[in-house]
Structures are given as structure tokens and as C-alpha cells.
Amino acid sequence: xxxxxxxxxxxxxxxxDAVAFAMAFxxxxxxxxxxxxxxxxxxxxxxxxGNALKLxxxxxxxxxxxxxxAVLPLLREIVPAGDIHGxxxxxxxxxxxxxxxxAAENGILFxxxxxxxxxxxxxxxxxxxxxxxxxxxxxxxxxxxxxxxDEIVLMGGSGAGGNxxxxxxxxxxxxxxxxxxxxxxxxxxxxxGLDVTQQCILTREQILGLYQSDxxxxxAYGEMLRFYLDSPSYKGSDGAxxxxxxxxxxLLHPRLFAGKRMHVEVDCSEGLNxxxxxxxxxxxQLQKPxxxxxxxxxxxxxxxxxxxxxxASYDAVSE
Ligand code: RIB
Ligand code: CA
Numbered sequence: 471x472x473x474x475x476x477x478x479x480x481x482x483x484x485x486x487d488a489v490a491f492a493m494a495f496x497x498x499x500x501x502x503x504x505x506x507x508x509x510x511x512x513x514x515x516x517x518x519x520g521n522a523l524k525l526x527x528x529x530x531x532x533x534x535x536x537x538x539x540a541v542l543p544l545l546r547e548i549v550p551a552g553d554i555h556g557x558x559x560x561x562x563x564x565x566x567x568x569x570x571x572x573a574a575e576n577g578i579l580f581x582x583x584x585x586x587x588x589x590x591x592x593x594x595x596x597x598x599x600x601x602x603x604x605x606x607x608x609x610x611x612x613x614x615x616x617x618x619x620d621e622i623v624l625m626g627g628s629g630a631g632g633n634x635x636x637x638x639x640x641x642x643x644x645x646x647x648x649x650x651x652x653x654x655x656x657x658x659x660x661x662x663g664l665d666v667t668q669q670c671i672l673t674r675e676q677i678l679g680l681y682q683s684d685x686x687x688x689x690a691y692g693e694m695l696r697f698y699l700d701s702p703s704y705k706g707s708d709g710a711x712x713x714x715x716x717x718x719x720x721l722l723h724p725r726l727f728a729g730k731r732m733h734v735e736v737d738c739s740e741g742l743n744x745x746x747x748x749x750x751x752x753x754x755q756l757q758k759p760x761x762x763x764x765x766x767x768x769x770x771x772x773x774x775x776x777x778x779x780x781x782a783s784y785d786a787v788s789e
Contacts, residue, residue, distance in 0.1 A: 474502040482511030482600030483521040485694045490714040495531040496780045507539040507577040511600040512551045513559035515541040524565040537577030539604035543645035561697025582612040593620035599714035606648035621658045625714045627747035628664035643745030650736040659762045662716040666765035671709035685785035729765035
């Protein structure tokens with residue numbers, strides 16, 4: 471594969487996961503999208519897997535294999551975020567049904583085989599945008615994949631304050647034990663946490679502009695994103711954070727972002743701090759393996775332009 475970056479998407483679509491997919495599938499000249507695994511999170515495994523299948527077809531990426539991953543967190547109960555993403559997981563948007571089925575019985579095995587099957591000398595970048603259950607299972611079941619993973623660019627965590635609780639971000643809170651396994655694996659991680667993603671908003675005007683479009687893809691994403699504006703998290707606010715899109719935009723346009731290296735551990739207690747990512751900025755701690763680049767700055771106008779222009783590019787092609 472000419473110098474394309476091998477990536478694997480692991481997601482719980484999910485409205486902002488759907489935006490991340492759109493960013494990735496529009497840039498297959500630079501990204502070799504090896505596959506997509508679903509993980510229970512925003513909605514049940516059945517719903518997020520169905521959404522992943524529909525989104526690949528809707529976005530012209532039917533050839534990208536979709537596999538079903540974990541149906542439940544490692545230890546915790548699943549708590550879908552229907553209030554934020556809707557019963558379907560895609561807000562008000564009803565995508566057409568598709569014939570496409572998952573590419574394999576077991577998503578973790580398929581992911582293992584895909585990583586180990588890369589051409590000699592090539593590595594995989596993992597791009598998780600949901601709870602880290604699949605990534606933890608992969609690393610614990612098949613540790614031999616470690617040397618073929620160049621980086622994990624994940625949406626999750628927060629250096630200061632949460633969204634699902636006062637202290638924790640949803641993806642980490644949903645499966646803290648899985649997150650601790652991933653953060654403790656000693657692999658290079660870029661953490662696209664709330665520190666940066668809460669800055670990465672589309673305004674109410676931009677979202678309604680998508681909804682009022684007569685173009686298929688832009689209107690569909692307007693239907694998804696409009697649900698955010700009616701949700702408890704964003705009611706009355708001037709926009710909505712497109713958390714998951716930050717992972718793919720970081721891969722495509724790293725200079726739009728800045729961050730700091732830290733050591734990150736996860737609170738796996740049952741209490742108020744369940745799922746908190748403890749971001750340790752002390753230099754003395756930086757020698758530990760698995761330092762994390764925690765993003766905390768973004769060029770917001772550029773982010774917004776790229777997201778909107780990329781969504782528009784799908785309709786330009788089909789015109
Ligand atoms: O906290 C935001 C994260 O939780 C995003 O990945 C969103 O899709 C939800 O999964
Ligand atoms: Ca997500």
C-alpha cells in the first residue's frame with residue numbers, strides 16, 4: 471500500500487462516531503481503512519453494529535469490513551446513552567436498511583488476523599471512539615499484536631472534569647477496567663479527551679444548516695446532529711461537541727491540535743471517581759512506559775471548516 475496509514479476504527483455509533491466515519495471514508499487516499507469493529511456503548515451492540523453496517527454503505531465504503539466486538543463491558547453493566555444519541559443511536563436519522571452483514575463471527579479474532587496479516591514492516595493505528603473493551607480484549611488475548619501497533623488515537627478521558635459524571639468521560643466510565651488495561655499497555659497513545667473535544671463544536675447554526683440542506687448526506691448528518699441540540703447535554707447551548715471526529719482529524723491534520731505528554735491512569739473504583747482518568751503532569755512520572763499525548767488545543771475554525779466541507783464533499787460526488 472503506497473504510504474497510506476493503516477487504521478482500524480473501533481466505535482459505538484453514535485452520532486459523533488458517524489461523523490468520524492465520514493471524515494475517514496472521505497480520505498481513503500491517505501488512510502487505508504482496514505476495518506471497523508463495533509463495541510457496545512452509546513447503544514446496545516446490536517444497534518451500534520447495525521449502524522456501522524448502514525453507515526459504511528451510506529458513505530460509499532461498503533467494502534470496509536465491519537465486525538461485531540464486545541456486547542458488554544468487561545465487568546460493568548452496559549448503560550446506553552439513549553438520551554444523547556437516541557434510541558437508534560443516530561439521533562433523528564433513519565438510514566436505509568442494508569444487506570451487508572458483519573465480516574466474521576468474532577470481531578476480536580478478525581482484528582487480530584488483520585493486524586498480523588499486514589505486509590511485512592507495516593503497522594496498524596487503532597482509532598477507538600467508544601468504550602475500550604475490544605482493545606483491552608485484543609491486547610490481553612493476543613499480546614503478539616503489540617509490536618504491529620504503531621499508535622492508539624482514542625477519544626476518551628479528561629484531565630479536568632467529566633461529562634457522564636462530574637469526574638469521568640463516558641467512554642472510560644463505561645468500561646474503566648478496559649481503559650486501565652489500554653492505558654497501562656505501554657503503547658503510544660494520543661488521548662483526544664474532553665480537554666480538546668469539548669472545544670470541537672459545531673454551532674447550532676451550522677447544525678441547522680446541515681439539517682436544512684436538500685443534499686442527502688448533509689441532511690442526514692443534520693438529522694443526527696439536531697438530536698444533540700434537543701438533548702439534556704446541549705439544550706439551550708450554542709452548539710454541540712463532535713468528540714469522535716477529533717481522532718480522525720488529528721490523524722489527517724495533526725497541526726490543528728496541540729497537547730501535553732502525561733502519565734495517565736484510570737480510577738476503577740465504584741465511587742464518585744469511577745472512570746476518572748488521572749492525568750499526571752509531574753515530569754518525574756514521565757519516564758514510565760506508555761506516556762500519553764493529551765490533546766488540549768484546537769484551531770476551531772479550521773476544524774469546523776474541514777468537517778462541513780468533508781460532509782459536503784459526499785454530496786458533490788453524487789451530484
Ligand atoms: O464522551 C463522548 C464519547 O462518548 C463519544 O465517543 C460519544 O460517542 C460517546 O461514546
Ligand atoms: Ca463514540
